[in-house]
Amino acid sequence: MGRRTIFCLIIAVVFGFCTFAASAEESSVRAKIGIKISSGGAVEKAKSRGTLGIGDLLRIYVHPEANAYIYVVHSDLTVATLLNVVEQKINKSSTLVMPSLLNSYQVNGESSQETFTIVCSPVKLSQMEGLIKNRTLPHTQWVRIEAELLQNSKIDLSDNTEKPFALAGNVRGMDSTDSSDFAGGLPISSGKGVLVKKYEFSVKK
Numbered sequence: 635m636g637r638r639t640i641f642c643l644i645i646a647v648v649f650g651f652c653t654f655a656a657s658a659e660e661s662s663v664r665a666k667i668g669i670k671i672s673s674g675g676a677v678e679k680a681k682s683r684g685t686l687g688i689g690d691l692l693r694i695y696v697h698p699e700a701n702a703y704i705y706v707v708h709s710d711l712t713v714a715t716l717l718n719v720v721e722q723k724i725n726k727s728s729t730l731v732m733p734s735l736l737n738s739y740q741v742n743g744e745s746s747q748e749t750f751t752i753v754c755s756p757v758k759l760s761q762m763e764g765l766i767k768n769r770t771l772p773h774t775q776w777v778r779i780e781a782e783l784l785q786n787s788k789i790d791l792s793d794n795t796e797k798p799f800a801l802a803g804n805v806r807g808m809d810s811t812d813s814s815d816f817a818g819g820l821p822i823s824s825g826k827g828v829l830v831k832k833y834e835f836s837v838k839k
Contacts, residue, residue, distance in 0.1 A: 661826055661827050662824055662825070662826060663698075663699075663700075663702065663754050663755065663756060663787075663824065663825050663826070663827065663828060663829040664698070664699040664700075664822055664823070664824040664829065665696055665697060665698040665699060665702065665704075665752075665754045665822070665823060665829055665831075666695070666696070666697040666817060666818075666820040666821070666822055666823075667695070667696050667697075667752050667754075667820060667821075667823050667831045668680065668694075668695050668816070668817070668820035668821070669692055669693065669694050669695070669750065669833055670692070670693045670695065670816055671684075671686070671690055671691070671692055672690065672691040672692075672693075672738065673686075673687060673689075673690045673691075674687075679816075679820070680692070680833055680835075681833075682831075682832065682833055682834065683833075683834050683835070684833075684835050684836075685835060685836050685837075685838055686741045686748060686835045686836070686837050686838070687741065687837070687838055688741055688742065688743035688837070688838075688839070689740065689741060690740070690741045691738035691739065691740055691741075692738055692739045692740075692741070692750075693731065693732070693733075693737075693738045693739070694706060694717075694730075694731070694732040694739075694750060694752070695729060695730070695731055695816065695817045695820060696724070696729065696730040696732075696752055696754070697728075697729040697730070697817055697820070698724055698726055698754055699726060699822075700726050700756065701723070701724070701725050701726050701756070702723075702724055702726075702754045702755060702756055703722045703723050703724075703754070703755050703756070703757065703758055703759065704718065704722055704723075704724050704730055704752065704753070704754050705718070705722055705752070705753040705755075705759070705762050705765070706718045706730070706732050706750065706751075706752050706753075707750070707751045707752075707753070707765065707776065707780075708739075708748070708749070708750055709749045709750075709751070709773055709776055709777075710744075710745035710747060710748060710749070710773070711745055711746070711747055711773055712745070712772075712773050713770050713771070713772060713773055714765070714770065714771045714772070714773055714775075714776030715769060715770050716762070716765040716766060716769050716770070717732050717733070718730065718732060719765075719766065719769050722758075722762075722766070729817050731817075741837060743837055743839060745837065746836065746837055746839075747834070747835065747836055747837065748834075748835045748837060749832065749833065749834045749835070750832070750833045751780055751830065751831070751832045751833075752829075752830070752831045752832075753783060753828065753829070753830050754825075754828070754829040754830075754831075755827075755828045755829070759783075759828070761779050761782065761783060762779075780830070780832070783828060783830050784830050784832070786827060786828055787825035787826060787827065787828045787829060787830045
């Protein structure tokens with residue numbers, strides 16, 4: 635094998651590796667995701683698994699690194715509900731705040747478990763069509779869809795990433811400064827092709 639052939643093989647291998655790396659980078663979906671919990675005057679960031687008390691207030695923040703379709707689903711042990719039924723497509727310069735900057739979800743204690751699942755995708759997801767159309771699905775049906783999405787996403791469960799990104803736009807509202815600070819300090823989650831971030835809370839009576 636001559637030097638020319640060896641040189642060509644090296645170039646081909648390097649080019650192939652760079653193409654693979656670029657493709658992997660493009661398929662990665664990243665977003666700053668978090669839930670603010672207000673309990674008895676104290677404020678904290680929610681962990682993936684935690685405990686809530688009756689009357690606790692929750693506010694959800696999602697800031698994608700690139701334009702994305704975002705689905706925020708709440709589920710108890712009976713029914714799953716799509717919370718952002720009006721709009722799912724979010725620009726990278728925007729932060730989705732649910733229910734809004736001025737309101738929060740309040741734990742009423744009717745269920746012993748409260749689950750919030752945030753799904754981010756660069757394209758519309760056919761699996762979510764039933765929720766978009768009907769807004770709700772039986773809990774058992776949603777669990778199957780959620781399991782499929784989690785499997786496909788190969789989710790990165792760590793709250794850290796090697797390459798941080800800053801908020802590209804501002805969060806507007808009466809408490810915009812506080813909300814921008816909270817959103818900007820959120821950890822980055824990532825997934826392959828689709829990102830799924832799940833928060834599961836037990837409710838203490």
